[in-house]
Amino acid sequence: MVVLSAEQVRAWDRFTIEKQPIASIDLMEKAAMACVQWMETNRIVNQQQFYIFCGKGNNGGDGLAIARLLQKFNRPVDVFIFETGQLGSPDFQQNLHRLHTLPVTIHFIQENSPLPDIPESVLVIDALLGTGLNRPVEGRMAALISHINQYPNAVISIDLPSGLFADQSTLPHPCIHASITLSFQCFKPALLVSENALFFGIPVILDIGLDQRFLNSCTPLYEMTDGPLAKAILQPRLAFSHKGKFGHALLLAGSPGKMGAAVLAAKACLRSGAGLLTTLVPELERMLFPTAIPESMSILYDNRKPEEILSDTSIYKTIGIGPGLGQQPQSRDWLHHLLTHFRKPMVLDADALNLLASDVRLLEGIPPFSILTPHPKEFDRLNGTCSNDFERLEAALRMAIQHQVIVVLKGHRTFIAMPGGRAWFNTSGNASMAKGGSGDVLTGMLTGLLARGYAPEQAALLGVYLHGLAGEIASRKLGKESVLASDIIDSIGPAFLELESSN
Ligand SMILES: NC(=O)C1=CN([C@@H]2O[C@H](COP(=O)(O)OP(=O)(O)OC[C@H]3O[C@@H](n4cnc5c(N)ncnc54)[C@H](OP(=O)(O)O)[C@@H]3O)[C@@H](O)[C@H]2O)[C@@H](O)CC1
Ligand SMILES: Nc1ncnc2c1ncn2[C@@H]1O[C@H](COP(=O)(O)OP(=O)(O)O)[C@@H](O)[C@H]1O
Numbered sequence: 001m002v003v004l005s006a007e008q009v010r011a012w013d014r015f016t017i018e019k020q021p022i023a024s025i026d027l028m029e030k031a032a033m034a035c036v037q038w039m040e041t042n043r044i045v046n047q048q049q050f051y052i053f054c055g056k057g058n059n060g061g062d063g064l065a066i067a068r069l070l071q072k073f074n075r076p077v078d079v080f081i082f083e084t085g086q087l088g089s090p091d092f093q094q095n096l097h098r099l100h101t102l103p104v105t106i107h108f109i110q111e112n113s114p115l116p117d118i119p120e121s122v123l124v125i126d127a128l129l130g131t132g133l134n135r136p137v138e139g140r141m142a143a144l145i146s147h148i149n150q151y152p153n154a155v156i157s158i159d160l161p162s163g164l165f166a167d168q169s170t171l172p173h174p175c176i177h178a179s180i181t182l183s184f185q186c187f188k189p190a191l192l193v194s195e196n197a198l199f200f201g202i203p204v205i206l207d208i209g210l211d212q213r214f215l216n217s218c219t220p221l222y223e224m225t226d227g228p229l230a231k232a233i234l235q236p237r238l239a240f241s242h243k244g245k246f247g248h249a250l251l252l253a254g255s256p257g258k259m260g261a262a263v264l265a266a267k268a269c270l271r272s273g274a275g276l277l278t279t280l281v282p283e284l285e286r287m288l289f290p291t292a293i294p295e296s297m298s299i300l301y302d303n304r305k306p307e308e309i310l311s312d313t314s315i316y317k318t319i320g321i322g323p324g325l326g327q328q329p330q331s332r333d334w335l336h337h338l339l340t341h342f343r344k345p346m347v348l349d350a351d352a353l354n355l356l357a358s359d360v361r362l363l364e365g366i367p368p369f370s371i372l373t374p375h376p377k378e379f380d381r382l383n384g385t386c387s388n389d390f391e392r393l394e395a396a397l398r399m400a401i402q403h404q405v406i407v408v409l410k411g412h413r414t415f416i417a418m419p420g421g422r423a424w425f426n427t428s429g430n431a432s433m434a435k436g437g438s439g440d441v442l443t444g445m446l447t448g449l450l451a452r453g454y455a456p457e458q459a460a461l462l463g464v465y466l467h468g469l470a471g472e473i474a475s476r477k478l479g480k481e482s483v484l485a486s487d488i489i490d491s492i493g494p495a496f497l498e499l500e501s502s503n
């Protein structure tokens with residue numbers, strides 16, 4: 001699945017019109033039909049009454065075509081055209097003409113006319129502005145958008161909530177607050193970032209039959225993970241294999257009071273297929289850790305220098321560092337020791353990233369193709385503060401390229417930036433995972449997959465997808481409020497099984 005900019009989507013429209021070929025007005029009809037069909041399938045056409053707000057570009061043209069197609073459901077439809085004094089786009093004008101013979105009430109919102117009251121029974125369809133937005137909304141259009149937003153009515157936005165820039169930050173400018181956005185053919189970046197969540201509501205992507213051949217010559221802005229992509233990465237566990245074949249991982253996590261993080265990461269690591277795991281455990285916790293996870297070996301550490309405790313790291317396939325580690329000098333010494341002695345890809349999370357932020361020269365020492373898993377605040381500490389989500393995505397990609405690492409920027413749609421410049425949004429997972437410990441589980445899983453022998457980019461794509469899928473499986477059983485990080489771990493196995501048996 002691809003994520004395209006507004007310009008790329010426009011190019012895809014043009015390509016389809018030229019190559020299929022199909023008339024632009026017929027493509028608009030397909031888009032409108034896809035919207036109405038979706039509303040029919042989801043029983044939204046049973047709504048008592050529709051108010052459709054239209055601009056005079058092609059987004060407004062979609063709105064007019066939807067008004068006509070809704071006629072077959074015998075519900076009152078009122079169309080409100082935002083008047084600019086200029087002629088609409090040709091497809092808008094043609095759809096306006098097609099509407100004239102039908103029992104649809106058409107109102108024109110003039111510069112000085114009062115804005116309409118919206119009765120409780122009305123479902124609002126927003127077709128004011130789509131991908132043609134070329135400047136922030138202001139003036140009369142901003143007043144209309146604020147007016148619509150002040151009502152509690154459900155709003156369905158066509159293609160994009162009006163006022164939303166498809167591929168740059170919209171804040172602090174006005175934008176429709178949609179309940180649902182029916183967007184055409186593919187995700188645009190604006191529908192994937194948390195700063196816009198209030199604007200787009202639930203995003204739904206509708207296939208309007210744009211010509212797939214376009215994608216052969218287009219480098220998408222970003223891509224999206226999905227089941228088939230993750231499944232294609234999975235490797236079988238061969239019958240004659242033994243534990244030595246699946247890698248020995250080393251974990252540096254936990255500190256007094258935060259050993260739970262180490263236990264979670266260790267369990268997730270082994271559940272993800274690693275052959276062996278050794279965990280570096282603070283001397284004080286020597287009793288607790290082996291009881292909590294007998295499958296992990298441990299190396300106890302105290303105040304001695306790390307090189308006196310662990311001089312040879314060559315037996316390890318990878319190292320996971322950071323969950324619950326704390327930022328005390330001893331943690332810094334260990335991070336420094338491991339970064340200077342271990343040259344294979346590793347996983348760095350939480351306090352390992354916070355320690356790096358306080359000494360960014362250490363960034364240069366990270367082995368190439370290591371995986372960094374910051375949440376947005378950790379990322380900003382490392383990179384410098386970003387003023388919006390788009391800036392952060394670009395900075396993550398820059399960091400990945402510059403330091404030849406994989407940056408996993410965690411969130412509802414986790415963003416995975418690769419050293420070669422490609423980047424994916426993850427599609428699995430849900431809000432049940434918004435609870436302490438979920439990130440520790442991800443670190444463990446990524447460490448386990450690297451140990452198991454997956455190449456770093458594959459481990460990142462598969463690990464992030466599986467982690468989200470495990471969260472979904474846990475929430476199917478327990479409900480979104482009640483899932484614990486341990487439940488995500490218990491669902492790693494079922495997530496592998498579900499992925500293996502999927503089509
Ligand atoms: N065949 C196709 O291509 C298909 C396209 N499809 C549909 O077309 C949509 C794109 O249509 P589009 O390109 O006509 O742009 P659109 O979003 O209607 O807006 C442009 C108008 O808005 C104006 N305007 C801009 N910014 C403004 C602002 N801040 N405040 C106020 N006004 C502003 C600008 O006028 P300006 O003032 O700049 O002269 C212009 O009049 C796309 O989202 C999808 O819904 C589907 O039917 C599938 C087939
Ligand atoms: N609303 C959500 N939807 C999907 N995934 C989520 C959501 N909230 C959190 N997650 C996932 O849970 C993990 C949380 O990690 P992090 O913020 O480091 O928390 P912690 O380590 O404190 O558990 C990330 O992998 C993130 O993608």
Ligand SMILES: [K+]
Pocket residue numbers: 059126127128129130157158159160161162
């Ligand atoms: K719109």
